[in-house]
Amino acid sequence: MTQPLEGVTVLDMTHVLAGPFCTMTLGDLGATVIKVERPQTGDDTRAFPPFKDGKSAYFAAINHGKSSIALDLKSEEDRVIFEKLLTRADVLVENFRPGVMDRLGYGWDTLHKAFPHLIYGAVSGFGHTGPDAKRPAYDMVVQARGGVMSITGEKGRDPVRVGASIGDIVAGMFLAQGLLAALLDRTQTGKGRKVDVAMLDSQLAILEHAIALTTVTGQAPEPSGARHPSITPFETFHASDGLFVIAAGNDKLFEKLCITLNLPLWDDPRFATNAARCENARLLKRLIEAITLDDTRSSWIAKLTAAGIPTGPIQSVDQVLKDPQLIARNMIVDVLDKNGRVTYKAAGNPIKMTDAPDPTTRAPAPDLDGNRGEILRWLDEA
Amino acid sequence: MTQPLEGVTVLDMTHVLAGPFCTMTLGDLGATVIKVERPQTGDDTRAFPPFKDGKSAYFAAINHGKSSIALDLKSEEDRVIFEKLLTRADVLVENFRPGVMDRLGYGWDTLHKAFPHLIYGAVSGFGHTGPDAKRPAYDMVVQARGGVMSITGEKGRDPVRVGASIGDIVAGMFLAQGLLAALLDRTQTGKGRKVDVAMLDSQLAILEHAIALTTVTGQAPEPSGARHPSITPFETFHASDGLFVIAAGNDKLFEKLCITLNLPLWDDPRFATNAARCENARLLKRLIEAITLDDTRSSWIAKLTAAGIPTGPIQSVDQVLKDPQLIARNMIVDVLDKNGRVTYKAAGNPIKMTDAPDPTTRAPAPDLDGNRGEILRWLDEA
Structure with a gap:
């Protein structure tokens, strides 16, 4: 029994949701995920409610099983460590505003020259190209601009937001798919690629039926409440x-x-x-x-x-967590704390695979910089 | 310039949305996708409105660039062709009700013995295991049962459906991710795996914040209309x-x-x-x-x-299709007909990758059995 991504190392510079969701799904498939966080505060979601025993359930649910090292990329000493990590990593993932990595001296062109094997994944609101590349975005901004809100809600009333953060999550999923395609390609070429996924693009990509309808009929679809627009009942x-x-x-x-x-x-x-x-x-x-x-x-x-x-x-959602089919499928897992006690529930891995374990527990989310010692030792072993 | 999945052959036995969406995204990354359809009718969505020049825009939007061969898997002659295809394919994808492939004599155990290199992907309503495995499902059934509808809509009113078919699409995306992980794994082991993705499981997997909230507070979140539940404004x-x-x-x-x-x-x-x-x-x-x-x-x-x-x-959606940022990102593509004329619009590939072409047109969706001749010749070349 082995996970399919065992042996793949992901350097995870992401925060909040789109990026961390991407690396979580890679981790669930067996990749080693090392979170590189900024000192003092780390990932913003460490401060997001709700909390249990002083720790964010939100952070725990999306960062379980990862390890953490805090690095100040403006300090020479920490840059040395970071570059050692780049040598060992297969994939780097970040979800900064476009331009941030360049200003740190770690833009794609620089990285690709120095670490040609490295695959670079970026997820951002509007992507790394185009007139709006540098604008800030949140889930709801792309749900609105990308069209999905315009078809969600009751006819004759204002549109509503999709309750799940699909603006972030779908983008994180497309990034994961792109990174795996690049890893597969690298087995042939030996070379890394940059994968650039935009939250706005990803919203368009899930509209399929609505786009076909609009281009053929000339009419944009409207929200239809809780019914299918063209099948009854x-x-x-x-x-x-x-x-x-x-x-x-x-x-x-x-x-x-x-x-x-x-x-x-x-x-x-x-x-x-x-x-x-x-x-x-x-x-x-x-x-x-x-x-x-x-x-x-x-x-x-x-x-x-x-x-x-x-x-x-x-x-x-409380009913969902007791659904016998979901329980039978190992879809509701326990996130443990450092003492092995059950602390939170989280979604399991929806990708079920033969010969791969499908555990019903997850290792805890890391403390900020909580794995510095072991990560430095691992780098020295190389 | 090469697509990362060039050289990967996908045998696509899927119909309607979840499966075809999965294989479309693999095709957009360079995989060769051969649709194996049932004679006479083929994929149900060939009959879905809206139509243009007698062809379904819905089918065209999700099946562009694929080829098609019609096979009756109860006929000996066609089974011989199908098994030749299995020898050449890297991946088989299906979205039948669980059990259908077994009854055809092509269940996983049989296939894995005869074609150990083959990766087998299945997407179904509730997955291939658990008490409800054999129940039929549609997008809206899993949106409802999986919890996302309960947090979508206006407070105090009945929940609404997400306008995009995320019940199907998110499952298709997780399957694509699983198949790529299995392809990468196969470069080490030489062996295929079965990947089993359920639409219901996939809905749970995108609820993250809602699960954390529910398990810590004991209270299931409610829909909050078009506002964020805990940030204002x-x-x-x-x-x-x-x-x-x-x-x-x-x-x-x-x-x-x-x-x-x-x-x-x-x-x-x-x-x-x-x-x-x-x-x-x-x-x-x-x-x-x-x-x-x-x-x-x-x-x-x-x-x-x-x-x-x-x-x-x-x-x-009509405004989305004119959005300058999406146009700049090649996210609105033209699906051509067999004469190279622009017929429909579709969503582009949201996975942007260095050294990979990012075309703004797509080859047409195939006619039913429209590529039989060339597929048979390709099989004979082997």
């Missing part, structure tokens, strides 16, 4: 004790649904085709909900599942 | 002609914002700290909006950007 319904989804994607599933609900509508011209059901979606929702309100969510989900109709609850 | 505001975001993440940025808006509130005890601003968020929003409504969105964005305050418009 494919939306949320109230049961007596909570919300759940029914996704009856075609006429056959609709007929099965009608039979299960004892609601003989499949021959009714107002509902016989998907086009007709879309026309009369509000009426259909009321007719279905008049029935679903009479029983519990779990009862309806059991009946619909038995009939082969895609369905599921809308779960709050 | 960090939300949308109306200008005279549209919505935009102001993300003033700390006291210093808030002071700059006050100066730019000519709104002397930074010393006001109701707004002097982030905690106080969160308490009085609704009042603050009204005070700011009373000013922002007086001028256009682009004017405010220019002024706030000049002051160093993170800001940006909420753009509809």
Whole structure:
């Protein structure tokens, strides 16, 4: 049993979310991740609530299993250590504003000359090129500008933000993919590449259907609340004790649904085709909900599942953490503290692989500069 | 100039979105992607609206540059072709319901014995293990069950769906990452692995902050509309002609914002700290909006950007497609037809890499079985 990225060393100069998420997923696949943090404060998220035993749960959840060394890259002594690390690392990842690494004397051109094997990954708000490269960005700025907010929310009301920070996270994921492609390429060429991922670009990349619709129809899609814009019924319904989804994607599933609900509508011209059901979606929702309100969510989900109709609850995060399927898949893991005690829960590794361990615990997130001694010893061994 | 995945061959048995998105991103990085489709109908999305010149824009946007061969895996003759393809492929990807490949006689154990070099990627609703493995799922089912819907929407109203199909897309991205890790691992071991990614698991993996919050406070987070749950002001505001975001993440940025808006509130005890601003968020929003409504969105964005305050418009998809930064980054590409004419727009490759071409056009999506002849000739060359 080995993780696929064992032997890969990642020098992680990132902070907050997009970069640390990227290196966390590489770590979950077996890479050794060394966080290079600024002295005194380190990663900003060390100060983010909520805290447990004085430590940030947010930081712990995204930085478990990494080690940490604090380096002041304006001090000569620390630059020597940093350059030793560059010699040993396969990948350097940073999410500074474009230009910061150049000002430190560690821009891509310089690094590539001195360390030709090194792969350099950068994630930033708008990327390292283009008119807005130097602008600051946050998750919500790119969710808004990139279009996803314009299609999220209720029709006729202001758009809403996606509750998960997909502006950061999707960019971190594309960066991880680019870094792995570069590592694979390096096995042939021996040479590193620079990978430059923008949060804004990444938002565009996940819009697919909306782009096709807009370019063919000339009309930008609008938010459609909790229903699919062009399939009916494919939306949320109230049961007596909570919300759940029914996704009856075609006429056959609709007929099965009608039979299960004892609601003989499949021959009714107002509902016989998907086009007709879309026309009369509000009426259909009321007719279905008049029935679903009479029983519990779990009862309806059991009946619909038995009939082969895609369905599921809308779960709050506390419910998600108790979901038997997610528990069976090792998707809820315990982050330990230095004494091996369980402290926080975090998401497991969604990439399940044969012959790779899939542990349900994670080593703690590092204290700031907490691994300096062992890292320096490791450098001296070389 | 070479793409990092040149020389990698992907046998793509996927349909609809999660799988095809995965193989599209591998194709954009240089992999050769051969779609193996069922005869007569092929990928379901060939029949998805909208159409242009009789072809689905949805299919075109996600399958550009791939080739297609139609194979009936119940026919002996086609099984021979399929097995020749397995000999030549590096990666097989499928997104059937778990069990389908086994029934065809091409489950992982069988394949791994016969083709030990082959990497096998599967993406499904709930994964290949656990009590719900065989249940059907759609994007919205996993968005609902995985928790992201419970934190998306307006407080006090029913949750909404994320407008982009992140249930499918994020799973496809994790699968791509797993496949690349397995390819890299194979350069050491010579052996393939199976990668099993579930759409539900992948939703959990992007919740990070929400999981940390829930496990430490015991309280599941609620949707917070278009504002950040714990930073103020960090939300949308109306200008005279549209919505935009102001993300003033700390006291210093808030002071700059006050100066730019000519709104002397930074010393006001109701707004002097982030905690106080969160308490009085609704009042603050009204005070700011009373000013922002007086001028256009682009004017405010220019002024706030000049002051160093993170800001940006909420753009509809048609506006996104004209965004100068995205155009400068080659993020809006033209999908050509077989005669080289521009037909659709699609998202470009968000993974920008040195020494790799970054074309602004894409070869057309294949006709069903449209590349049979050349694929058979390529197999015979071996």
